């Protein structure tokens with residue numbers, strides 16, 4: 001399973017337009033609420049507690065006692081009959097250091113948190129983080145500049161002034177492994193640590209298909225023409241709201257012409273070495289992305305397919 005995918009929740013979208021039901025569930029003592037502070041989810045235990053840690057899903061009365069627990073509240077969905085919410089905590093000081101959270105757990109950046117909780121909890125973190133993040137950035141109407149208000153348990157914002165509606169956005173990104181014979185193409189972004197290589201990636205543009213975006217990005221970044229684009233898997237990536245669309249593509253040659261504005265370097269990686277790097281058996285001064293990234297799964301699937 002790819003991290004941030006595979007949420008165990010029933011999103012219960014038919015309930016979002018029933019404010020009385022939402023309000024009752026938000027107060028229901030059997031409901032659970034995940035507080036986020038500065039977009040960091042609450043996890044139980046200390047910062048040095050060895051994983052796996054449990055997600056900080058708390059009773060509504062506990063969350064309501066947190067100073068600053070008055071930001072956007074989102075219905076995440078239903079786990080059986082239990083409603084789960086995400087609550088933005090808006091306060092300058094760290095609310096984990098004061099009552100009622102003191103000693104219970106800590107706020108952890110979403111990327112790290114997703115790697116120390118269960119795969120199901122990671123999916124809940126992804127949904128909660130992306131949704132709260134969207135609300136924080138969409139308080140004003142892009143059409144007329146007036147304040148917007150939260151509707152539908154968090155899945156819509158409405159401008160009272162011009163009546164325009166705004167919906168949580170998902171930005172598609174193509175991420176692709178171009179292959180040629182027994183090698184795959186990996187690149188090192190300018191901000192990557194030394195030796196870190198990954199699959200090439202880029203935002204899709206309006207008016208493009210997935211296949212067209214893959215062909216354009218590989219050619220722009222590495223000067224390589226690719227054909228036979230195939231889909232492998234997708235990953236919700238809540239930084240802030242991407243959907244990573246993982247693909248394979250066949251390169252027409254190994255000749256590289258790297259765009260230095262996009263990449264520090266690019267190289268072909270032989271299958272045997274890729275497999276050893278993925279399995280952590282070898283380094284050769286090269287690092288591939290960890291399992292939280294879909295690039296890891298693309299490289300692994302390709303390497304294993306030919307081994």
Ligand SMILES: [Zn+2]
Pocket residue numbers: 141142143144145146159160161162163164
């Ligand atoms: Zn407006």
